[in-house]
Amino acid sequence: MALKKSFCRLCQAMCGTMVDVRDNRVSKVLGDRTHPVSSGYSC
DSSP: OEEEEEEEETTTTEEEEEEEEEEEEEEEEEEEETTTTTTOOOO
């Protein structure tokens, strides 16, 4: 498991996300609690 920082490209806020990558495939997308705008929220 590796968590990679990313962001949502669907909304204007561009919420921060943490993407769980396993075997070079995305297995889960979580809100990034350290993101200064979204603070872990994801739409």
